[in-house]
Amino acid sequence: MSFEEARLRLRGSMAPVVTPFNEDESLDLETFKSLIDWQIENGSHGISVTGTSGEPSSLTVEERLTVMETAKKAVAGRVPFVPGTGSVNHNEALKLTKAAQEMGADGALVIVPYYNRPNQQALYNHFKTIADSVDIPIILYNIPGRTAVNLEVQTIARLAEDCPNIIGIKESNKDFEHVNRVLLRAGRHFNLYSGIELLCYPMLAIGGAGHISATSNVAPKQVAEIYNAWTAGDVQRAQDMHFEMMELNDVLFKDTNPAPAKAALGMMGKIKPVLRKPMALPSEELQKEIRQVLKNYGISLKDEINA
Template sequence: MKGKYVEAKERLRGSIAPLVTPFKRNYEIDLDKQRELIEFQITNGTHGISVTGTSGEPSSLTVDERITVMENAVKTIDGRVPFVPGTGSVNQAETLHLTKVAQEMGADAAMVIVPYYNKPNQQALYNHFKTVADSVDLPIIVYNIPGRTGVNLEVNTLARLVEDCPNIIGVKESNKDFEHVNRVLLYCGRDFLLYSGIELLCYPMLAIGGAGSISATANVEPKKVAEMHNAWESGNLEKAQNLHFELMKLNDVLFKDTNPAPVKAALGMMGKIEPVLRPPMGLPSKEVLKEIHQTLIEYGKDVQNTFDM
């Protein structure tokens, strides 16, 4: 394996926060707010930053807008923490283009989602990811989220890719099947980077050798999400376990509706962004908004806005 990929495996660990894409009320991207969100993350100890993943509403952005968001992020981060943009699409040509752009701008890795809606078979998925991996000299983190893509990247398919593509160094598993994620490390190697994309599995995945998490909750509570990983790494298992349970209620409320709607509502209540999603996405119901509002208060957040609930 090339040295740069070994180094990436050592560096790309911990809480990699998958940032929302902030919009103005006219639905334009708010780059100033994005910079503020990045500073909020770094100040609170987040180990890495990702943009244009699920929480970043990539399917609501044009290719040019995705590049703008990536460029703004990499300039703001300025090498302080690893940068892992999401570059995947349902369209392979777009995926190739965005992944090459990520390499050119100096990203530490690219996160490439299993193509959604089309439901490719396993051989087609292998062909797709091998084509992407072969097109760049950049670490690739595969993103498996069967609940939103309609297809699961099976462990044997991923293991074939790891064997054939040395720059495929990890996977974000938004997969509630814990037997599946255990077998990822068994068949892809114990040094393969396994990230949890399921909030209630962030701690359990560390216990089996996971590399960290790419958790939407980090948008709202970056410090505690990062501290859970730090506690685990330092051997303070009691603290890590306590943080796991402390975060559980917040994790639950932030998924009362489709991500990132509750997260954006929470950030709006905290005064971090305008609570705007691009249609067809929209804010949660008033009942869910009230629950989010109350939960933020319980977590000691400075809640500034109520949205006239």
């Protein structure tokens, strides 16, 4: 598949699936496979793992490889599979991205290194080295609120020009002017994905390729419907879904992702609501609010199913 063909295939609502744990914080791979099946059955157009929602910084490299391999087998070619392979450690990112290619992933999502705050030339060098090491599509991942550094428009444009396999970017950036300029400078063929829930619809309106939204962990059908309605030309439906999802989006980000999403999935009976330290579940007060919002959306809860 050419990179141009990949641009067309890697579109829509790509679910960034959480990593389920057992009570002892070990990987719960059987539940993980069930989550992936549920996502695909409910219309997600692609699957991503070990991104922010997957708690990658709490996993060892070996565990990340296990999660990636398990997901690849579970997806079984039904939809595109794009694992997160970025790391604060350059060599780890190289290893994980090469592993994604070896296991037959459809691409790799590579986050801006976090904590160490590299300058723009350093970021260019980091991403170009990774892109040059593989021949699968690379999607950059810019999330300045978590990494403490913004991948600037000029750097994105340089990478898009110099690396044919860098086909797009996930922008978890609330600066809507910035994301407009990404498409202007990198080219309107560049795949722009929203990682900000309230910008999923607006980014489609300027030519975005879709979204990688943490909310799809809880409501995959509804999040996919925003993209489906837009591409079908039903602008009113897409707008309606945008506003309809706002209450759920808001409550799922009242604490650090993926804590609210995991709490919600626990209430839904999809996973054991466990995060690895230093992460923890939201406060009891927020969990009550999450539960009420899930009820407002008509989402079935575990205790109600068993009643």
